[in-house]
Amino acid sequence: MLPPFSRRTPLAWLNLTHDRRRFVTSLSGVGFAVLLMFLFTGFKNALYDSQVQLINQLNGDIVIINRLKNNMFVPRAFARRRLYQAQAFPGVEAAYPVYLSDVRWKNPITQQARPVRVLAFNLADPVLTLPEVQANLAALQMPNTALIDERARAEVGPREAGIITELADREIRIVGTFRLGTDFASGNGNLIMSDQNFLRYFADRGPEESDRSFATVDIGLIRVSPGVDVDALVAQLQAALPNDVRVMRRSGPGDSLEAQEREYWRDSTNIAFVFSLLTAMSFVVGIILVYQILYTDVADHWAEYATLKAMGYTNRFLFGVVIQEALILSALGFIPGALVGRLLYGGAASVTGLLFQMTVDRVLTLYAMCFVMCLISGAIAVHKVQSADPAEVFS
């Protein structure tokens, strides 16, 4: 047995789709509002997500950083002996030093210098498990070589193997590429090199720059033995190590490097405010658009709706028709909006190097917003149906 509503004449659907051109226009209106919401929330999420994409690629459960390094921008290193101290604790399988430095990179085509970020580590340490990095380990052992991020911004010039240009006024040869993406701290992109090459470029950079050596480390990465309680180990390490370093989980909620980074950008920038405001504006634009569509339908069919009332249909039935129309618009308008949004995410990601992620829960959240948007419009338009007075059809 079919439920009663499916045996009813689908009035809402037929009224909406009767005029094809108007229906398509309506859907594109809803889709456009959805697209705007996708773009604005997309940029907001991309700006936050991108800040932690390097952190998420690091191969370790616990990190040690300088206590003053409250975000990835702060160029504060800590003494490498802290890592050796940590290595002595039971449950610590390995401790890897990661060196970071910002430096000028000369675009080989335009000869313009651009800041990039260099990541360096001992090639024997599995710091980054990116397959491209693993594949190029042998090439990276050669002096003055590096890998370049394919997703670095176009300003750095061609991002491919074989490029020879200058890094910190010294020749560098690109032997391969990897895919990571940019963030606020990475400048125009990331390079990866061996710790030996790192010393070649940064041990002696002249009077204005601080010299780097293996004595100081930017991020200490700790691999934990299987079955060890990570939180307990973090607390143990923090208590035992001197207070010039902070020990925390690499990722996850609570006290972690990832959370600290997200929190820093959330609290110190207006990203959330600006993009949430824009999203809210798109939401309101959507409400107005959908209201306009529903209102037009009701106004155009006013006499027919009033006739239904005269025949004995209740207000509730007519509310149902309007709400159904709202829901049909929300569902069918969302699909093109999301698909075009997906395309634009791809385009924006390749232009900016930011990480645009369309995750299932984000899509569902936006659909919920679209649904509520249409529902609100429906609720406003319902008043127009209520005012359809069957007595006025006679005359």
Next chain:
Amino acid sequence: METPHNLSLPQSTAIAEIKDAAVHIKNLNYSFGRGDLCKQVLYDINLTLPRGQIVIMTGPSGSGKTTLLTLIGALRSAQEGSLRVLNQEIVGLSNRQLVEVRRNIGFIFQAHNLFESLTAAQNVEMAVELTGEFATKRDQATAILTQVGLKDRVDYKPDALSGGQKQRVAIARALVNQPRLILADEPTAALDKKSGRDVVTLMQKLAKEQGKTILMVTHDNRILDVADRIINLVDGRLESDETLDTFVTTHDPKVLDRRMFIL
């Protein structure tokens, strides 16, 4: 002992007739607005429409015809007097109860008021769905559309139908649930002479076959001949209430001529 019995007989018959009447109105007053803006439009209406009668209501515009029609149709709530429709007192009913009353009345409007997006059958089915008979709605719609002569237009949308055909679909929609009372407001006003004629003849035929009461407001003198009775409303008062024959003989020859012309 027999005399009182005999005496009471005609009286009880009269009461039974009133009880059985489709519409029974007593001392009905109606006004629009309130307070200083209050304007009375109907004064002390008394009217009984027995079953199976076709009644045409005429009168100049602004005389309250439409108001009376909407009151009988339970589309407005009356406050003063008594208004029984299909044996139910509707003065003082709530909106919800009025909606229930309407389901037993067929409405035909000047405009057909069909949904452009629905086919003729679907428009009629919308009415059937009120009764909950989903399984047979298509058959019922086809049957009634066949009766109004639209058998081969069942799946046409209104914009593919002529004016007269649309009005016939609207009539089918009004009749499909077998209402005992049909209220029509200028059903022929938007139609040409022949379509208008066809529509009223159809209504007359269905009313006679099925014993329905029809109350029709019209200015269209060409269709007065279908009426069993003609009532005339002037300035909110029932001015005259006559059979067709008296109406014809008492009204000016111009009206008569027109009627003769049609006949």
